[in-house]
Amino acid sequence: MSRKIFSRRLDKIFKILGISFMVFSLLVLLVLLIDVFLDGKSRLTWGFLTSFPSRKPQQAGILSAWVGSVWIMITTAIFALPLGIGAGIYLEEYARKNRLTKFIEINIANLAGVPSIIYGLLGLGLFVRYLNLDRSVLAGGLTLALLVLPIIILSTQQALRAIPFSIREASYAVGATKWQTVRHQLLPAALGNIMTGVILAMSRAIGETAPLITIGALTYIAFLPQSPIIFLKNFPFVRFSLKGMFDPFTVLPIQIFNWVSRPQKGFFTNAAAGIIVLLCLTLIMNISAILLRHHYQGKIRW
Amino acid sequence: MVENIQKPIFKIQNLSAFYGAKEVLRKININILSNSVTAIIGPSGCGKSTFVRSLNRINDLILNFRVQGKIFYHNKNIYDKDVDVVELRRKVGMVFQKPNPFPKSIYENIAYGLKIHNFIKKEMIDEIVEKSLKKAALWDEVKDNLKQNALSLSGGQQQRLCIARALAIEPEVILLDEPCSAIDPISTAKIEELIYELKKNYTIIIVTHNMQQAARVSDYTAFFLSGELIEFGKTEEVFKAPKDRRTEDYITGRFG
Ligand SMILES: Nc1ncnc2c1ncn2[C@@H]1O[C@H](COP(=O)(O)OP(=O)(O)OP(=O)(O)O)[C@@H](O)[C@H]1O
Numbered sequence: 001m002s003r004k005i006f007s008r009r010l011d012k013i014f015k016i017l018g019i020s021f022m023v024f025s026l027l028v029l030l031v032l033l034i035d036v037f038l039d040g041k042s043r044l045t046w047g048f049l050t051s052f053p054s055r056k057p058q059q060a061g062i063l064s065a066w067v068g069s070v071w072i073m074i075t076t077a078i079f080a081l082p083l084g085i086g087a088g089i090y091l092e093e094y095a096r097k098n099r100l101t102k103f104i105e106i107n108i109a110n111l112a113g114v115p116s117i118i119y120g121l122l123g124l125g126l127f128v129r130y131l132n133l134d135r136s137v138l139a140g141g142l143t144l145a146l147l148v149l150p151i152i153i154l155s156t157q158q159a160l161r162a163i164p165f166s167i168r169e170a171s172y173a174v175g176a177t178k179w180q181t182v183r184h185q186l187l188p189a190a191l192g193n194i195m196t197g198v199i200l201a202m203s204r205a206i207g208e209t210a211p212l213i214t215i216g217a218l219t220y221i222a223f224l225p226q227s228p229i230i231f232l233k234n235f236p237f238v239r240f241s242l243k244g245m246f247d248p249f250t251v252l253p254i255q256i257f258n259w260v261s262r263p264q265k266g267f268f269t270n271a272a273a274g275i276i277v278l279l280c281l282t283l284i285m286n287i288s289a290i291l292l293r294h295h296y297q298g299k300i301r302w
Numbered sequence: 303m304v305e306n307i308q309k310p311i312f313k314i315q316n317l318s319a320f321y322g323a324k325e326v327l328r329k330i331n332i333n334i335l336s337n338s339v340t341a342i343i344g345p346s347g348c349g350k351s352t353f354v355r356s357l358n359r360i361n362d363l364i365l366n367f368r369v370q371g372k373i374f375y376h377n378k379n380i381y382d383k384d385v386d387v388v389e390l391r392r393k394v395g396m397v398f399q400k401p402n403p404f405p406k407s408i409y410e411n412i413a414y415g416l417k418i419h420n421f422i423k424k425e426m427i428d429e430i431v432e433k434s435l436k437k438a439a440l441w442d443e444v445k446d447n448l449k450q451n452a453l454s455l456s457g458g459q460q461q462r463l464c465i466a467r468a469l470a471i472e473p474e475v476i477l478l479d480e481p482c483s484a485i486d487p488i489s490t491a492k493i494e495e496l497i498y499e500l501k502k503n504y505t506i507i508i509v510t511h512n513m514q515q516a517a518r519v520s521d522y523t524a525f526f527l528s529g530e531l532i533e534f535g536k537t538e539e540v541f542k543a544p545k546d547r548r549t550e551d552y553i554t555g556r557f558g
């Protein structure tokens with residue numbers, strides 16, 4: 001009897017402890033967010049988003065930083081998505097399950113945990129120096145692509161593994177080839193989870209500073225990479241160009257870092273405003289990951 | 303053994319099957335006649351599923367699965383190196399023990415097998431979808447929501463959908479692994495009727511735990527016990543006058 005009362009009390013204590021920990025950590029986060037918001041709200045204007053950095057804090061903006069971030073994200077995605085998803089499919093569906101495959105898989109899992117600055121050093125040696133890409137968007141995007149590749153491979157593998165074996169059997173039993181099974185059954189069924197993994201990987205990439213600083217991304221840039229879409233006066237009126245990939249760039253976290261390290265109070269406000277913009281971007285990406293997962297889970301349940 | 307009036311479509315010689323080191327089928331010799339229904343009976347775990355899953359090589363998907371011996375399908379050993387497995391599986395269709403519809407619409411489930419192989423006109427596909435669903439006794443229940451996700455069907459409906467899916471690609475042989483284990487008596491009766499109907503054009507191999515069903519639908523019956531083929535013959539003979547004591551015990555229910 002007394003033991004029952006005791007264990008019930010223990011239950012209650014544990015519950016209260018758990019709740020207080022949760023409330024505490026949420027409070028800390030909330031205080032941080034409010035603090036940043038109060039610091040930065042006076043600079044959150046349209047002009048802030050559309051101005052280049054400047055020596056005068058009042059005129060400085062984050063145009064080159066957010067455009068650079070978007071450029072880097074697109075470049076990263078162009079390389080990391082096909083490579084990562086392709087490698088995931090190969091490892092899970094095609095590769096023989098032998099020691100070598102196992103060894104590769106373990107290494108990929110380890111790569112996902114390697115500190116990002118190491119990728120920066122690799123990018124510096126390989127892309128900037130050896131391939132002579134200089135401090136370009138392309139070098140930055142490729143470096144971050146390497147960084148997120150293991151995450152995308154792993155989430156693709158996990159998404160495929162979550163599909164019941166019986167679906168594969170069903171497909172092969174009506175005479176489908178391996179590729180048809182992957183293309184028509186497995187990929188559509190895994191797409192929700194793969195995309196969720198991809199977006200989470202990309203939202204990690206957007207906050208990365210160290211590897212980009214390592215490859216020498218600039219902190220002060222008063223121009224934009226050439227736009228990929230160029231409007232013309234005459235037919236065909238638009239032209240696409242990837243020349244911007246070879247231009248130098250900066251990104252949001254680097255810009256913020258730069259401002260924080262300045263003594264003037266005005267730059268501090270700018271940094272806070274920049275953080276809010278970066279937070280919003282990350283938040284949007286995470287929310288879309290959740291929505292995607294929700295959307296697909298509604299459609300598929302085994 | 304059995305006198306061959308019809309010609310054998312499968313000739314199975316000394317078939318042994320292994321999962322890793324574990325032998326689950328031992329030296330099976332059996333001929334399956336075309337346009338007949340062969341029932342496979344035997345206690346749980348005796349290797350019935352493994353046997354039928356060897357016939358369309360679907361067990362190739364299982365990592366450490368291995369067979370010895372030969373399975374001649376139209377006088378060609380299906381385990382030869384030069385056999386086109388995709389072609390084999392289109393000729394030897396299968397309905398699995400557990401219903402496994404694709405997580406897509408009812409229509410897509412059936413159309414899939416047609417679409418991946420030939421360029422068929424949409425109207426043709428529509429027609430085959432309807433015909434297959436009617437054959438599998440599912441049409442009346444789903445004809446108004448062909449766009450509905452197949453996973454929202456009941457277990458029994460899913461199994462009939464899987465039967466329709468197998469029929470749609472018009473195989474020669476249909477392997478049915480306990481197709482009625484999740485189906486109510488009325489649909490079961492419909493399926494049995496269907497099997498009777500299909501016999502004219504198809505060769506059917508059906509695994510079942512239901513003795514009455516085996517007796518009702520099949521022409522030949524094979525009794526398996528711990529990986530061995532104990533008895534094989536005309537269904538009437540196997541049920542009325544079994545030659546082996548163990549067969550008799552199993553049929554009369556004195557046995558596991
Ligand atoms: N994938 C597998 N890996 C290892 N062993 C297996 C595998 N599948 C089946 N077995 C074993 O092979 C033997 C035969 O299994 P099988 O599924 O063919 O039996 P069954 O006659 O169909 O039984 P049931 O009537 O319960 O469906 C069993 O002992 C089982 O444990």
Ligand SMILES: [Mg+2]
Pocket residue numbers: 350351352399479
């Ligand atoms: Mg079975």
